[in-house]
Amino acid sequence: MNPLPSSNQNFDLDIRNVHKSFGKKVVLDGINVFIKDGEFVTLLGPSGCGKTTLLRIIAGFEKADAGEIVLSGKVISDRSPSKRPINTVFQSYALFPHLNIFNNIAFGLKSHKVPKDEIERRVNKMMEIVNITDLAKEMPATLSGGQRQRVALARALVNEPDILLLDEPLSALDANLRKKLQVELRELQKKTDTTFILVTHDQDEAIAVSDRILVMYKGQIIQDGSPEDIYEHPVNRFVATFIGEANILECERVSEKLAKTNFGNLVLEKDPTWEKGGIAIRMEDIHVCTPNESFAENVYPAKILERIFRGDYWELIAELPGVGACESLKLRVMTDPDEIYNPGDQVNLYIDPQYLQVLSD
Amino acid sequence: MQQTEVFEGKLTTRSRMRKFGVLLTGPGILWLLVFLLIPTVFLMVLAFAQRGSYGSIDWHFSLLNLKRLLGFSSFGWSPDNLLILWRSVKIAAFTTVLCIFFGLPMAFWIANHGKSMRAFLFALIMVPSCTNLVIRTAAWMILLGPDMFPASIARFLGLIAEGESLYPGSFAVYVGMVSSMLPFAVLPLYTSVERLDWGIVEAARDLYAGPVRTFYHGILSQMMPGIVASVILTLVPSFGMYVISDLLGGSKYMLIGNLIQQQFGSASDWPFGAMLGVVLILTSVISLVIFQRVGGKNFV
Numbered sequence: 001m002n003p004l005p006s007s008n009q010n011f012d013l014d015i016r017n018v019h020k021s022f023g024k025k026v027v028l029d030g031i032n033v034f035i036k037d038g039e040f041v042t043l044l045g046p047s048g049c050g051k052t053t054l055l056r057i058i059a060g061f062e063k064a065d066a067g068e069i070v071l072s073g074k075v076i077s078d079r080s081p082s083k084r085p086i087n088t089v090f091q092s093y094a095l096f097p098h099l100n101i102f103n104n105i106a107f108g109l110k111s112h113k114v115p116k117d118e119i120e121r122r123v124n125k126m127m128e129i130v131n132i133t134d135l136a137k138e139m140p141a142t143l144s145g146g147q148r149q150r151v152a153l154a155r156a157l158v159n160e161p162d163i164l165l166l167d168e169p170l171s172a173l174d175a176n177l178r179k180k181l182q183v184e185l186r187e188l189q190k191k192t193d194t195t196f197i198l199v200t201h202d203q204d205e206a207i208a209v210s211d212r213i214l215v216m217y218k219g220q221i222i223q224d225g226s227p228e229d230i231y232e233h234p235v236n237r238f239v240a241t242f243i244g245e246a247n248i249l250e251c252e253r254v255s256e257k258l259a260k261t262n263f264g265n266l267v268l269e270k271d272p273t274w275e276k277g278g279i280a281i282r283m284e285d286i287h288v289c290t291p292n293e294s295f296a297e298n299v300y301p302a303k304i305l306e307r308i309f310r311g312d313y314w315e316l317i318a319e320l321p322g323v324g325a326c327e328s329l330k331l332r333v334m335t336d337p338d339e340i341y342n343p344g345d346q347v348n349l350y351i352d353p354q355y356l357q358v359l360s361d
Numbered sequence: 362m363q364q365t366e367v368f369e370g371k372l373t374t375r376s377r378m379r380k381f382g383v384l385l386t387g388p389g390i391l392w393l394l395v396f397l398l399i400p401t402v403f404l405m406v407l408a409f410a411q412r413g414s415y416g417s418i419d420w421h422f423s424l425l426n427l428k429r430l431l432g433f434s435s436f437g438w439s440p441d442n443l444l445i446l447w448r449s450v451k452i453a454a455f456t457t458v459l460c461i462f463f464g465l466p467m468a469f470w471i472a473n474h475g476k477s478m479r480a481f482l483f484a485l486i487m488v489p490s491c492t493n494l495v496i497r498t499a500a501w502m503i504l505l506g507p508d509m510f511p512a513s514i515a516r517f518l519g520l521i522a523e524g525e526s527l528y529p530g531s532f533a534v535y536v537g538m539v540s541s542m543l544p545f546a547v548l549p550l551y552t553s554v555e556r557l558d559w560g561i562v563e564a565a566r567d568l569y570a571g572p573v574r575t576f577y578h579g580i581l582s583q584m585m586p587g588i589v590a591s592v593i594l595t596l597v598p599s600f601g602m603y604v605i606s607d608l609l610g611g612s613k614y615m616l617i618g619n620l621i622q623q624q625f626g627s628a629s630d631w632p633f634g635a636m637l638g639v640v641l642i643l644t645s646v647i648s649l650v651i652f653q654r655v656g657g658k659n660f661v
Contacts, residue, residue, distance in 0.1 A: 090564060098582040099582075111569035
């Protein structure tokens, strides 16, 4: 409620066992997260995974069927959005069309009846921070997408909220501007020292800006970790394919740390818990052997079927012949731009056991 | 670069489109010219002529009609005409306010329904407008009569004395006016409710606005074009309305519409009627301009 929160308080957000259904459709199925003060957290998932609903429950626009939201030790689940020290940057920006940019940004402060000279000072300072000082008298309709985005950020942050929620804030912008604003968002978060909770379906964006990613799928958080952690150690097939691209090998456990695939046996670092399941390998982690290289294990002959130029790397489609009656398998492999392989080439592929990620399913 | 567009499968240029457009709007413009502009100009000229003997027109121009309208006659000054004009303005304004007041919730209520239900509700709203205005108004005469339930309820609540009825009088006029104008007020309001960006309403709540502030900045600000359209569609016709006041207002209840009708009818004083007509048009235009300036300033 207080637009000027005291600085020695800890604005930790605790989401406890939140459930939400729309009719018969379960949207959130037991969400438990603790978000520390000052973290940049991203809710990442495909559309319909419940990420936006969770954000709206935190903001107060939706009411959870069960569970509670606790901010700085106080339960805020029953408060209306206007009584929460939380502000939102909306997907469509939702700027007031009848107010100029200055008055749009000043809206929250005016609601709180902050003195006029203080409003002036804070709005001007905020406009400086987001680089829109020359737009004060403009109307929202005359602004470009990137400018509106900045106004929406300023309008929320000028209130110095405990938590800033961002609902796909960059989705309406073109790719170049999006990349630029990702960096700015990150800097803004550090500068304001505010907890940011961002919702996105764009994995690149999530990886670029976050301290921590919560991967959501079918109303549950299926993985919670740093971007590096989630990229390198996906827990299941969904995460492995949704974040970056990974080859998934269908395997059967043979003995301890040894699995059988179509194209031969794989030596693992970790023993799988299942009898049959998936193992993920990123395409940059498959090594194409030079003629004089040799490895003791996990080396497989393959034929290059295709190569695709991706600018900073080559993507190869390699075919690994099946052993016995098994079908052959296609793998995606990444090589440096100066390593040229042509379709039809016979190569040996080496898979380092440390990069093999045993999935839970 | 010349702008090109595909029109009816043929590539066409802006300038050709413009030429074609003139051709298409021509008949409409001609119609307005012949049947609206020329009669209006004639009306304005006629307003400064005099009534001749036996209702003929004496083309001798003076400001006499304007003086009469302001209440000056050979018998001295009387406020009657100005009172009638004031009453007309008041009734039109209140009718408009009431129509917006009742129309807003109706628009939200209709927009809240499914597609087929919405069509049905619209039909319900429009059906009365398909009946004749006189018949509809006559129906109110019966409904508001002394033996019907509205009068009984009003009597029970102590709003009217024993033996009195709700008709004739200003209450009956308001009932008739609002009921016949409401459909025209609801339509533009409904359109703007449908177009509402609820994100802006949520933004207001997110930025700590209370219910009144949220309604004003979140909803009203977005609906202003619809409200302006609604006001125009209600205010202009209700200002000139004379059938309803004639039937429901009683013999002493005059509006400017009735006065005009009288001049062109029983009084056979066309020039004075024309002057009243000119004043009616001017008052409508002026009130709309004032409304735009004051009400629509921040929005439109």
